[in-house]
Amino acid sequence: MLFTEEWLRQYVNPQLNTEELADALTMHGLEVEEVTTVAPPFTGVVVAKVLTCRDHENSDHLHVCEVDAGTGEVLQIVCGAPNVRAGIKVACAMIGAVLPGDFRIKKSKLRGVVSMGMLCSQRELGITEDHNGIWILPDDAPIGVDIREYAKLDDARIELKLTPNRGDALSLIGVARDLHAVTGAPLTLPDMPAVASTCECKLPVRIEAPELCGRFSSRIIRGLNTAAPTPEWMKSRLERAGQRSISALVDISNYVMLELGRPTHFYDLDKIESDHLTVRWAREGEQTTTLNGREIALDPYFGVICDGDRPECLAGIMGGERTAISDTTKDIFIEAAFWHQTAIQGRCRRLNFSTDASYRYERGVDFATTVDHLEYITKLVLDICGTPETKVGPVDDVVANLPERKPVSMRVDRCRKVVGIDIPLEAMHAAFTRLGFEYAYDEEKGVFTVVPPAYRFDIEIEEDLIEEVARLHGYEKLPDRPPMARSAMRSPAEERRGLHALRIEMAKLGYQELINFAFVPEKWEKVFSPSENPIRLLNPINSDLSVMRTQLVGGLVDILKYNLNRRADRVRVFELARVFFRDPEVADGPFDVKGVRQPMHIGGLAYGPAADMQWGVPARQVDFYDVKGDIERLAAPLKLRFVRETIPALHPGRSAGIYLGERRIGFIGEIHPRVAREFELPHAPIVFELDAEALTSVPLPSYRVVSKFQPTHRDIAVVVPAETEVEVLFDAVKRASRKDPRLMCLTDFRLFDLYRPKAEAEAHEKSLAFAVELNARGEEALAEEDVEAAMKAILEALESTGAKLRA
Structure with a gap:
């Protein structure tokens, strides 16, 4: 919200200087973001009159002017502005003047003609960016007066940074x-006298959607001169508030919006073809063209104002191009409506543009004063554009569905407890009185009951009233007290670890954490996820970021590409975040959305050399087994199983599903060469993704007696078909160790050698060698026959999978 101090002081003029006024607003809830003067510092510029103007003899665009600057002598000034002419009042920089940018005016010669000053444009004085010509002043401007004093260029421009709940403060x-x-300074509001109607002109309005439009006030005015110029005072206030002057009627509409907070719209009455307007929700397939020239495809999400049954305007957002006013407009239809907040919120995001009107309606606009404001607008229109032939129709006020302003109660004791200080009862009375709230106080119960005014949509619960009392009492009066709370140390459960522990472990492994958007391009989902129906966003902040992610790999690959474009050669990144799946079994709850499952996943990516460059380790690219080892360290002490699988976007021979027991909790693999080419990656990275919650449950440490006997070591080598997975053999031995008493002494079983024959005739087989460790569990050492029995049991388990003892 941007306005000038002079404009604000028209309504309330406290005995405070500019700095004190800004501080008072900030310390009581309306944060002042910036205070600047209308124009930057400059000196030596006065009001002057151009007496004569002739073309320069040696130039096709310069003019030689004789100027009266109130010094008692006529000054000769050379000017190149296209709009300079005799008889106008201008801003003249005298010799010795200092303009913005430390530009000093000196006596000079331009194409052989002496110039004794400079006629200035508004941009040269730092007022606006207008540089179409010199600044032409009103005819009544007094000659010789300092331009800063005449045009009030030392007036302060105050910009507020408002919170979304304070829609009422979006007006002067x-x-x-x-x-x-x-x-406590006196408040003077604009006078809004009723304008008597002089004709019976009326255009009926039908409200078919009361949940969209609560009230529609309108009026017809005929016989206007819409080409009349905007008064200088209004034009100046608008420009200093950041609004560009367009035409008289548009300027009036913008002025009322800034002054009263009331968005309005003017229609060219002659362009309305029907005998009525209709307010309703749009229908699928309808279209309309807005004032900014955009053709909008409509659906029932948008409200519209129809010329008969044809959509013309976007309700509460923007008017239609077909019925827009112009300089040739004679008859107008004025709209001052109340649109419900929920019917406007979010619509502009879908359209990818915002308007001043929708910005206010989304936060709430006073619904009780539409008629008063319409009378005020009528008076401005008649004062500026009225002619002897002007006819004014009666006000047509259609009320359909106004919000109910329910009383809100505030307990005095509760207020003091929340604020933390003993605020006097008189201060509470004074706060509500100065705010203009209707209230009653129950002395027995110590309760204020307040009826919120129609312009304060932020007053709904007890805490809202407490906030009003606190800010008017003064935040600076609140004492600085450190919070006092009893704290108790709680020991964490031994069988669980927090998600942050996973972050720490990944950092130890050399991975850097990422935080990506939860919404991603739909292309990533098609490439990296088997999900064919991701959750779509209704109002994406970017057309590319249109769906909620079901995987983390897309974001990791995108960040890899970003780093490679900046000459990184070794990348290790991970992300711990939520992914989103459709699940009709999920119910609504405090941390859940109905129909959406949101598990925490941890994903990682490794690219480039396996280790940083050094002399002690041969250089090689990171591979599947390097990342597999990282995952096993991350999951420890949990034991994971890796089962070969075909996974979308991963190399079919270098990918695997990851299992914890019988539950699949993730995957690992090398990016498919096709995908690597699609993302322009020189080499395929290794990626993985796991269900993070599955890694948070860890087994409790269990006590096991350490044998006092030396372990016995044996080796066993078997031949299996080349396609057999080693995990199958491990599973067979593990099952046997649980059932066969001969294997009670088995303490370790691991693979230590793999041999693939080079001869083609034997290429269909491979040899696996396992190291076996046996030890006694009781008080007696293992006998040789116990060892032989255990080895026989292991061989039987291996043979059950199709393995044969190597000869």
Whole structure:
């Protein structure tokens, strides 16, 4: 919200300087983001009059002017502005003047003609960016007066940074109300006398969607001069508030919006073809063209104002191009409506543009004053564009569904407890009185009951009233007290570890953490995920980021590409975050959304050399087994199983599913060469993704007696078909160790050698050699026959899988 101090002081004028005024607003809830002057510092510029103007003899664009600057002598000034002419009042920089940017005006010669000053544009004075010509002043501007004094260029421009709940402060009178409540200075609101109708002109409005439009006030005015110029005072206030002057009627609409917080719209009455307007929700397949020239495809998500049954305007957002006013408009239809907040919120995001009107309606606009504001607009229109032939129709006020302002109660004791200080009862009375709230106080119960005004949509619960009391009492009066709370140390459960422990372990393994958006391009889901129906966003912040992710790999690969483009050669990254799946069994809850499952996953990516460059380790690219080892360290003490699988986007011969017991918790693999080419990667990275929750449960340490006897070591080598997975043999021995008493002494069983014959005739087989460790569990050492029995049991288990003892 941007406005000038002079404009604000028209309504409330406290005895505070600019700095004190800004501080008062900030310390009482309306944060002042910036205070600047209308124009930057400059000196030596006065109001002057151009007496004569002739073309320069040696130039096709320069003019030689004689200027009266109030010094008693006529000054000759050479000017190149296209709009300079005799008889106008201008801003003249005298010799010795210093303009913004430390530009000093000196006596000079331009194409052989002496120039004794400079006629200035608004951009040269730092007021606006307008550089179409010199700044032409009103005819009544006094000659010789300093331009800073005449044009009030030392006036302060105040910019507020408002919170979304304070929609009432998006207007000058809203800010003035708050400043009145803070300082107690008298509040003067604009006079809004009723304008008598002089004809019976009326255009009926039908509200078919009361949940969209609660009130629609309108009026017809005929016989206007819409080409009339905007008054200088209004034009100046608009420009200093960041609004560009367009035409008289548009400027009036913008001025009322800034002054009263009331968005309005003017229709060219002659362009309305039907005998009525209809307010309803749009239908599928309808279209309309808005004032910014965009053709909008409509659906029932949007509200519309229809010319008969044809959509013309986007309700509460923007008017239609077909019925827009122009300089030739004579008859107008004025709209001052109330649109429900929920009917406007989110619509502009779908359209990828925002308007001042929708920005206010989303936060709530006063629904009780549409008629008063319409009378005020009518008066401005008649004062600026009225003619002797002007006819004014009666106000047509259609009320369909106004919000109910329910009383809100505030307990005095509760207020003091929340704020933390003993606020006097008189201060509470004073706060509500200055805010203009209707209230009653029950002395027996110590309870205030407040009826929120129509312009304060943020007053709904007890805490809202407590906030009003606290901010008007003064935040600076709150004492600095450290919070006092009893704390108790709670020992973590031994069988669980937090997700942060996984982060720490990944950092130890050399991976850096990423934080990516949860919404991703749909292309990533098609490439990296088997899910064919990801959750789509209704209002994506970017057309590419249109679905909720079901995997983390896409974001990791994207960050890899970003780093490779910046000459990184070794990348290790991971992300611990939520993914999103459709699941009709999920119910609504405090941390759940109905129909959406949101598990925590941890994903990682490794690319480039297996180790940093050094003399002690041969250089090689990271491979499947390097990352497999990292995953096993991450999961420890849990024991994972890796089972060969074909996974989308991964190399079919270098990928595996990851299992914890019989439950599949993730996958690991090398990116498919096709995908690597698609993402322009020189080499295929290794990626993995795991269900993080599955890794948080860890087994409790269990006591096992250490044998006092030396272990016995044996080797056993078997031949198996080349396609046999080693995991099959491990599983067979593990099952046997649980059932066969001969294997009670088995303490370790591991693979230590793999041999593939080079001869083609034997290429269908491979040889696996296992190291076996046996030890006594009781008080007696193992006998040789016990060892032989255990080895026989192991061989039987291996043979059950199709293995044969190597000769």
